[in-house]
Amino acid sequence: MESGRVYTFREDFYAKVTIAIAFVALLLGGIFGVLQVASRTPYFPNLYEPLARIGLSNSPHELYYRGLTAHGVLLAIVLTTFYIVGLSAYLTPRVIGVNIKPRLLSISLIVMVTGTILAAIAILAGWANVLYTFYLPLIAHPLFYLGAALLILGSWVLAAGVFIAYLEWRRANPDSAIPLPFFGMLATYIVWIMATTPLVFIVLKNHIPASILGSNTDVLESRLYFWWFGHALVYFWLLPAITLWYYYVPKALGVPLFSDTMAKVSFSIFILASTPVGTHHQLTDPGINPYVKYLQTVLTLVVATPSMLTAFNIIATLERGVRARGGGGLLGWLLKLPWRDPAFTGLILALIAFGSGGISGIINGSYQLNNVVHNTVWIVGHFHTTVGTAVALSFMAYTYVLLRDLYGRKLILESLSLTVPTLWFIGMTLFSIGYYIAGLYGSPRRTSDVTYAGLMPNEWVVPMQIAAIGAFIFATGGLIFLVQFFGSLASGSRITLAQPAVVMMNPHSPGKATILDRISILVIVAVVIVIIAYSGALYELYIARGLSPVPPVTP
Amino acid sequence: MEYHRGEMVYEYIWVLIIVAVVAGFSAAMAYYGFIRNLNPSCEAYTIEEAKARGIDLTPGVREVGPGIYEVTVEAAQFVFIPMEIKLKDPVRVTFRVYSRDVIHGIHVVGTSINVMVFPGYVAEFVWEPPKNAKGSYLFICHEYCGVGHHLMRGTLLIERSSLLLDGGDFSGVR
Numbered sequence: 001m002e003s004g005r006v007y008t009f010r011e012d013f014y015a016k017v018t019i020a021i022a023f024v025a026l027l028l029g030g031i032f033g034v035l036q037v038a039s040r041t042p043y044f045p046n047l048y049e050p051l052a053r054i055g056l057s058n059s060p061h062e063l064y065y066r067g068l069t070a071h072g073v074l075l076a077i078v079l080t081t082f083y084i085v086g087l088s089a090y091l092t093p094r095v096i097g098v099n100i101k102p103r104l105l106s107i108s109l110i111v112m113v114t115g116t117i118l119a120a121i122a123i124l125a126g127w128a129n130v131l132y133t134f135y136l137p138l139i140a141h142p143l144f145y146l147g148a149a150l151l152i153l154g155s156w157v158l159a160a161g162v163f164i165a166y167l168e169w170r171r172a173n174p175d176s177a178i179p180l181p182f183f184g185m186l187a188t189y190i191v192w193i194m195a196t197t198p199l200v201f202i203v204l205k206n207h208i209p210a211s212i213l214g215s216n217t218d219v220l221e222s223r224l225y226f227w228w229f230g231h232a233l234v235y236f237w238l239l240p241a242i243t244l245w246y247y248y249v250p251k252a253l254g255v256p257l258f259s260d261t262m263a264k265v266s267f268s269i270f271i272l273a274s275t276p277v278g279t280h281h282q283l284t285d286p287g288i289n290p291y292v293k294y295l296q297t298v299l300t301l302v303v304a305t306p307s308m309l310t311a312f313n314i315i316a317t318l319e320r321g322v323r324a325r326g327g328g329g330l331l332g333w334l335l336k337l338p339w340r341d342p343a344f345t346g347l348i349l350a351l352i353a354f355g356s357g358g359i360s361g362i363i364n365g366s367y368q369l370n371n372v373v374h375n376t377v378w379i380v381g382h383f384h385t386t387v388g389t390a391v392a393l394s395f396m397a398y399t400y401v402l403l404r405d406l407y408g409r410k411l412i413l414e415s416l417s418l419t420v421p422t423l424w425f426i427g428m429t430l431f432s433i434g435y436y437i438a439g440l441y442g443s444p445r446r447t448s449d450v451t452y453a454g455l456m457p458n459e460w461v462v463p464m465q466i467a468a469i470g471a472f473i474f475a476t477g478g479l480i481f482l483v484q485f486f487g488s489l490a491s492g493s494r495i496t497l498a499q500p501a502v503v504m505m506n507p508h509s510p511g512k513a514t515i516l517d518r519i520s521i522l523v524i525v526a527v528v529i530v531i532i533a534y535s536g537a538l539y540e541l542y543i544a545r546g547l548s549p550v551p552p553v554t555p
Numbered sequence: 556m557e558y559h560r561g562e563m564v565y566e567y568i569w570v571l572i573i574v575a576v577v578a579g580f581s582a583a584m585a586y587y588g589f590i591r592n593l594n595p596s597c598e599a600y601t602i603e604e605a606k607a608r609g610i611d612l613t614p615g616v617r618e619v620g621p622g623i624y625e626v627t628v629e630a631a632q633f634v635f636i637p638m639e640i641k642l643k644d645p646v647r648v649t650f651r652v653y654s655r656d657v658i659h660g661i662h663v664v665g666t667s668i669n670v671m672v673f674p675g676y677v678a679e680f681v682w683e684p685p686k687n688a689k690g691s692y693l694f695i696c697h698e699y700c701g702v703g704h705h706l707m708r709g710t711l712l713i714e715r716s717s718l719l720l721d722g723g724d725f726s727g728v729r
Contacts, residue, residue: 062702131699135658137674138701219658219673220599262566284660285671286678287599294588301577308576312569367584371595371669375660375697442664444697449705455693457664548601548675553632553656555701 006097011089014105015406018086019399020489021113022079026392027482029074032067034475039064041468042451042461057126064448065129065555072132073123073148076387078116080237081151083395085112085158087240088185090406091247092162095182096169104161108154115150118143129555131446133230134207136222139552142211145203152196159189177513180260184243187267188236190523194275194530195232198225216549220287221541227278228534235274235303237387239267241394245314245347248398252344253321253337262313264516266306272526273303276533280365284374287545292536293367299533300365307358314351339418346397346421350390353428357385360436375446377464378439381432389428396481397421403485409492413484420484423477430470437463597670597680602653605677612653612677622646630659630672630696633703640694641712645684653677660698663711671698689715 039046039060048060048067057063085108093099121143122128128140166178166186178186202225209215250257257263279288279296322333338344360382363369373379400417403409411417435443441459443450450456450464515521541547587593605612614629614636622644629636630652642648652661654674662669666688670678696707 059702061705065699065702065704129702135698138657219675223658259566282671283595284669286597286673286680287676290588290594293595294585297584298577298581301580305573305577308569308573312566316565362580366580367595368587368593371667374669375662442662444662444695446697446699447695447705452693452695452705452708455708455710457693545599545601545604548603550656550674553701 006093006099008090008093008099010102010105011093011100012406014109015086015090015402017109018082018089018112019402019406021116022082022086022395023399023482023485025074025078025082026478029071029079030475030478030482032071032074033471036064036067036071036448037468037471040448040450041464042456044465044468048448061448062126062129065131066123066126068446069129069131070120070123073119075392076132076233076237077148077151079395080387080391081155082112082116084188084236084240085155087244087395087398088162088188089158090402091181091185091243092165095179096165098165098169098172100158100161100165104157104164108157108161110154111150111157112154115147115152115154117147119147119151122147133226135226136206136210136217136219137550137552138555139207139211142208145207145211149200149203152200155192156196159192162186162189175513177511178517178519180257180263181243181247183264183267183517184239184246186519187271188239188243190271190519190526191232191239191274192236194526195229195236199229201225210552214552216551218541218547218549220285221547223282223285224278224288224534224537224541227281228275229278230281231278232275234387235270237391239270241350241391242266242310244394244398245310245351248343248347248401249314250317250321252341253317255317255321255324258313258316258320261514261516262309266309266313268516268522269306269309270303271522272529273299275526276530277303277365279537280370283367283370287540288537289540292533292540295536296533297365297367299529301362304358304362307354311351311355314348318348341400342417342421343397343400345418346393346400346424349421349425350393350397353385353393353425354390356429356432357382357390360432361386373439375444376439377435377443377445377467380445381435381439381467384428384435385432389424393421393424393428396424396478399481399485403488403492404495405497407489408495408497409488410495411484412487412492413480416480416484420477420481423480424474427470427472427474427477430473431467432470434463434465434467434470438467597678599673599676599678601676610651610677612651616640616642618643624648626650628652628661629655630661630700630707631655632657632701633696633706635661635694635696635707635709638709639712640709641714642684643714644716645713648682648684649679650682651677651679657700658698659696659700659707661694662697663692663694665692666711668694669697684713689713 035047038044039048046060048063052060052063089100089105122141123144128144130138130140134140162185202222206217206222210217246257246263277296277300279293280300282288283293318337319333322336325336364373364379364382400411403411438460441457443460443464450460612627614627617625619625624642624645626640626648628650631654652670652672653676654672656674659672660670661672668682670680672678690713692711694709694711696704700707
């Protein structure tokens with residue numbers, strides 16, 4: 001490893017801007033979240049009614065779906081993508097000591113911001129009430145698709161920057177093992193490229209022609225490619241969060257990770273199995289062969305295994321770390337963990353929430369059980385514990401470190417820091433349990449009013465109300481976080497940062513490269529698995545049955 | 556900090572547990588899916604093909620034999636046709652569901668009927684109601700289909716005569 005100094009100010013500027021944009025998205029998306037959970041919960045005030053009355057729209061239901069589209073796109077796409085590109089730009093020079101090409105950083109930033117603004121205009125103006133899954137034949141304004149495409153394109157540019165930096169590092173260090181946090185970032189971008197390729201294909205083939213020219217499109221075809229992207233997207237969110245668990249938890253404890261090999265094995269399984277699982281979102285779709293669905297269901301279970309490995313690895317690290325410092329007893333060591341550190345507490349609570357999210361995910365993805373929960377609020381409970389907590393809370397928690405190390409600001413209202421992960425975790429627990437129960441009784445998701453003119457089953461009411469109270473609790477935690485974040489940027493006192501010299505972040509890891517560091521082999525095997533998993537569905541769609549295109553419809 | 560080799564045994568035990576869980580779940584799903592024939596999937600054919608095969612897609616309920624029903628449902632922004640499905644002592648019900656415009660879904664709350672409904676395709680599936688299924692069930696559209704999505708609903712009514720030929724259970728509770 002060379003011993004020169006690496007200057008990170010270009011990457012740091014990029015990361016500062018993108019992470020701040022991510023939290024603007026959290027603010028806006030969160031506001032819509034609060035409005036909609038109040039409006040859809042039985043006997044709670046419909047907050048969209050007064051907004052419709054002052055002339056924002058002719059129907060509170062139209063406003064609800066507009067807000068729901070904004071909530072989904074801002075939180076699931078804008079918040080996550082902007083935070084992830086920022087985090088990887090921040091970590092790359094610090095972990096492998098190679099800069100990302102400055103031109104790629106600027107192009108990526110400009111393209112992503114432009115795309116986000118265009119899509120945001122289309123959504124907020126009500127020209128794109130198609131929700132974040134934008135299923136055809138419902139169509140949005142072309143601006144919406146253009147904006148989304150630019151957002152993805154901008155992230156590809158940054159991905160290219162990270163891959164080029166990796167190759168440069170590899171040329172200088174032909175025999176070294178890849179440092180673990182960078183391995184996590186590489187896995188993230190490999191999954192992202194594999195995920196977004198089918199999406200870009202189908203948006204160019206179906207969505208844009210339908211939106212601009214009014215062309216007919218096949219519904220099943222569009223959905224197949226959308227979910228080909230849609231589930232791998234989940235791992236694009238999750239892998240950086242897992243990277244943060246592996247990176248920061250051992251650091252906070254001052255011990256090495258329990259097993260680097262185990263961590264690399266889990267990232268490798270994520271690369272192999274995170275894409276060929278999309279039809280588990282389509283188990284109730286007519287027209288996909290049961291054998292294809294079954295195969296992808298089994299692959300879904302396979303992609304659950306690295307999460308189980310990760311849980312073991314982190315918990316073992318916690319226990320070792322504390323026992324080394326004299327903590328003892330069967331569970332007494334838990335008290336000796338550095339719970340006062342909001343970054344640590346947030347990351348661990350995120351990991352615990354992921355346990356609940358992962359198990360509910362196995363139920364969603366289980367062939368037969370999915371029939372009970374498909375498109376009910378159970379699913380909403382599931383993805384608020386996974387992307388809404390395991391991912392979002394990890395990102396928020398690590399931001400406490402970034403405020404100091406990246407933004408160079410002293411945190412304001414420091415005494416409130418621990419309330420953020422605590423309120424978020426408690427609120428999400430209530431929210432998800434309420435929605436799990438209501439979902440088992442069949443309460444639908446994505447519906448502005450679930451009372452059905454008095455036909456609503458009574459079993460839905462109380463769990464949905466508990467969920468709404470949970471939502472207000474975690475929204476409060478989120479608000480405190482946003483006040484701290486933007487308040488510290490505006491008025492926190494400056495901390496002078498030393499330009500970091502190159503240090504390997506995980507000193508005991510990079511030994512000799514092993515089979516696990518052969519990224520190209522992994523990618524080839526992953527592509528082969530994807531082709532095998534999807535060939536049956538594609539054959540049925542295009543050859544055995546043939547397409548059945550229908551004209552576009554406005555929502 | 557060095558770990559003892561012996562401690563690796565916990566890692567191996569955990570990996571064994573994971574493999575057992577994945578294998579067990581996969582086997583259970585395959586058993587119910589392909590041996591007990593409990594598949595979430597259903598057959599689909601295009602509207603063109605339905606016409607070519609001479610399948611009657613007029614919405615409504617037809618009793619083709621004692622307890623044997625064929626139910627055709629058309630979904631459209633923002634209504635199900637028919638809104639009321641009445642079945643008397645149903646044994647085997649074949650549903651054909653299709654959409655006139657956008658993607659809809661049909662979920663009969665409290666049953667295992669939960670299917671996506673696509674324009675251009677007919678979803679066909681068979682439901683064998685449990686013997687204790689009776690009374691009125693709410694069915695709803697469960698995929699966002701536009702601004703009136705919350706209006707899409709209907710009622711499935713199951714009537715039971717007191718003269719069940721198989722002497723089935725009357726308690727309604729099992």
